[in-house]
Amino acid sequence: MNTELPDVPEVRVVGLPQLTQGFDLVERLDLSMHLKVHGPLEPMSGERLAQLADDISLTGRGGAGFPFGKKLRAVAKSSIKRGVRPVVVVNGSEGEPACRKDTVMLNRAPHLILDGALIAAEALGARTLVIAVTRNSTEISIRAALAERGLSDRRGQQLRARVVRTPERMVSGEASSVIRAINGGPALPPGRRERAAESGVGGAPTLLSNAETYAQLAIGARIGSRRYNHTGLDTEPGTVMLTISGAVARPMVVEVPTGVPLRYVLQMAGAPPLPQGVLTGGYHGNWINSVAVNDSVISKASLASVGGALGAGAILPIGPDTCPLGEAMAVANWLAAETAGQCGPCKLGLPAAARGLSDVINGGGPAALEALREVTQAVKGRGACKHPDGSARFFASTLSAFTDDLAAHVLGGGCGRETIGVLPLPGPGYQDVVESMPSGEKVAVDWTLCQGHGLCADIIPELIRLGPDGFPAVADATVPMHLRANAQRAVRRCPALALRIEQAPATRAPAPTSRPALPSASRKALGSGRS
Numbered sequence: 433m434n435t436e437l438p439d440v441p442e443v444r445v446v447g448l449p450q451l452t453q454g455f456d457l458v459e460r461l462d463l464s465m466h467l468k469v470h471g472p473l474e475p476m477s478g479e480r481l482a483q484l485a486d487d488i489s490l491t492g493r494g495g496a497g498f499p500f501g502k503k504l505r506a507v508a509k510s511s512i513k514r515g516v517r518p519v520v521v522v523n524g525s526e527g528e529p530a531c532r533k534d535t536v537m538l539n540r541a542p543h544l545i546l547d548g549a550l551i552a553a554e555a556l557g558a559r560t561l562v563i564a565v566t567r568n569s570t571e572i573s574i575r576a577a578l579a580e581r582g583l584s585d586r587r588g589q590q591l592r593a594r595v596v597r598t599p600e601r602m603v604s605g606e607a608s609s610v611i612r613a614i615n616g617g618p619a620l621p622p623g624r625r626e627r628a629a630e631s632g633v634g635g636a637p638t639l640l641s642n643a644e645t646y647a648q649l650a651i652g653a654r655i656g657s658r659r660y661n662h663t664g665l666d667t668e669p670g671t672v673m674l675t676i677s678g679a680v681a682r683p684m685v686v687e688v689p690t691g692v693p694l695r696y697v698l699q700m701a702g703a704p705p706l707p708q709g710v711l712t713g714g715y716h717g718n719w720i721n722s723v724a725v726n727d728s729v730i731s732k733a734s735l736a737s738v739g740g741a742l743g744a745g746a747i748l749p750i751g752p753d754t755c756p757l758g759e760a761m762a763v764a765n766w767l768a769a770e771t772a773g774q775c776g777p778c779k780l781g782l783p784a785a786a787r788g789l790s791d792v793i794n795g796g797g798p799a800a801l802e803a804l805r806e807v808t809q810a811v812k813g814r815g816a817c818k819h820p821d822g823s824a825r826f827f828a829s830t831l832s833a834f835t836d837d838l839a840a841h842v843l844g845g846g847c848g849r850e851t852i853g854v855l856p857l858p859g860p861g862y863q864d865v866v867e868s869m870p871s872g873e874k875v876a877v878d879w880t881l882c883q884g885h886g887l888c889a890d891i892i893p894e895l896i897r898l899g900p901d902g903f904p905a906v907a908d909a910t911v912p913m914h915l916r917a918n919a920q921r922a923v924r925r926c927p928a929l930a931l932r933i934e935q936a937p938a939t940r941a942p943a944p945t946s947r948p949a950l951p952s953a954s955r956k957a958l959g960s961g962r963s
Contacts, residue, residue: 437532437675437683437856440539444700446688450651450663451644451669451757455540460573463580466543473547473654478508478555481649488669489656490649494523494534494605494642495744497732500649503639506629508556510637519633521614521640522546523561524570525598525605529856530714530746531839533673535642536685538570541647542577547647551618551653552639553591555904561593563612564632566600585790602770602856603819607640620772621817643728644673644745664690668731669727676701678711678748679854690731697730697747704751711750711855713743715763716822723748723758739829750854756837757793758851763787765822766857777820781811785827787873787916793841794920801842805831873911873933875919877904881930888931891922 446795454461454469476484484490485501492498494816504758511518524546526534537545545563555563561583563741565571578584578593585594597613598604602617607819611632613619613870632638648670652660653675661669674697676681681702688697709719720728724738734743750759764786771778804827840847856939874886875895884903889896894915899905911919911933921932 435853435856436529436858437677439532439567441536441609441675442682442684443536443540444684444686444701445673446686446692446697449687450545450645451537451541451673452687460540461543465542465586470544470547470650470654472652473551475554478504478553480651480771481551481555484509484652485649485659489649489650489659489667490641491643493648493745495671495713497742500641502627502646504552504556506627507637507639509632511556512630514637516558516636518556518558518637518639519560519562520549520556520558521539521610521628521633521638522549522561522643522646522774523605523610523640524563524574524643525619527566527599527601527603527605528716528744528746529858530578530675530711530713530748531744532675533685534743535570535674537643537647538565539573542573543580544647544650545574545643546577546581546646547650548648548653550591550877551650552646556639559591560633560636561591562614564596564598564614566598566604571595571597572718582755593927599793602767602780603772603817606817606818606819617641621772622820624816643717648754651830654755665731665778666727667733672730672742672745673745674730675705676743676747677856679704679751679754680749681696683856688730689728689744692730693726694728694730694735694747695725697778698725698749703749706750706752707749708754708756709750711746711748713741714746714748715826716818717741717746718825718829719723721790721833727822727953748855753849754852754854755793755847756834757789757830757841757847758849759853759855760826760834761786761793762788762825762851762857763826763855764855765827767819770819771854772817772819775802775816775820776898777811777815781807781814782823785823789827789830790916791882791920792838793846794917795841795845795924796920798842801838825928827866848893872920873916873935875906875922875935876932877906878932880929883928883930885927887927889927890920891920893928895919910958 441457458465466908482501482504490500494602507518514712524534524538548555563574575595583593585592598613598619603609606621607628608621609619612622615634625937628638628640663668673685674686708724709721710725711719718739718741720738727737735742768782768786771782773779785807788807789802808824808827811820838846886898888904895907897902
């Protein structure tokens, strides 16, 4: 059963801590303890701060990986050109179930994140700071941290700071969604792409970056580029925060220098020695096999070279005792449910892809596999935000990573393994939503073939019952996601081949498919015998 990760799982460190320094002393570093552990932070000019970001090769840690120095210069240039003070935004919206690194930092080291945001605000001359969060625990922690510094949203302050709560959804963490929420709208992508550096919060140039990114900036500003670059790889210096979950004995967040072997990090968490696959970069990432795990180290370049991705730092192994396609199916349903519903490729394409994967798993054959590939390809590059592309990447990676299991499901009766549900997903409330999602399909009966055997009513009594005459009466409803497998089984087992699944009309509810009344003579001609 897919379980939800706690807000703050176990935290470990490989080597000397930087971001997690002081975690061995207290659960949360308040301002006093923060200053004892890290010391004071001197302000820096805009160009000096941008140069520091370049010198330590600082890129966004939320998944996009955009160079921070370049982003800082773009905001400064736009602000000067327009004569408008910029806004600084900390994106702590962590809506992916497999990610907890930012939540850990916001809960346990909020002042390190604020240090980075405040030094950037000072360098840019910003007078507004906004922190976006998704969870109760992070909101409580960051509000307390602002109060400890005497920061609030009251007028008359040199810097006004406030916290904005966003829903715990995948699309809510995208930059455009965060800005839209701060501006008073829904936390959804606006449908048009606009650079935050030019027009963001309130139309002002906006520096928006991930919570860990600001914490890394604060570390770099304190210890300097030379010392910072002594840790990790020359090409990607420093440490990264990873969330390790899936088939592990101890789900954890770990701070690790770049260059550490991936297999070592997985062993720390108690992963299987020979995993079937490891999902890298979270649910918008890529699967790699156990051979690639042994060949890769923690870095964007290394993981990319073996077909993986660092992304937002989520690493999820699965063991040999579960069906990998079934595990992927649970994630596929979640990705489909996370659609903002604002563009066709996302609203229609992702549920269609999830249904296609279900068809493949349930014996749909080569035709189902080809249909899934076509739907996945059609989604790419056509969405209003990055969710369709990231989801399509996950689908494509699943098909290419588990070819043996795919063949077993397409050509045979399946791989023979149950789906254990090791990949983390939101709690029971979410699962109820997913399972009740309409599949967009309905069950139909070909009355010229139906002989009233009644097997379909035994397999899917929620959708089909036998009428007084012994023939099936089909519910006037689309098939819920959790009944699709049973509906497909009923179609395959119909002795008269009279049952089929067809696409429900998109404009209105499907018409009743109950059997029309027939004169007794006509019924006898069609055959009314039942087994």
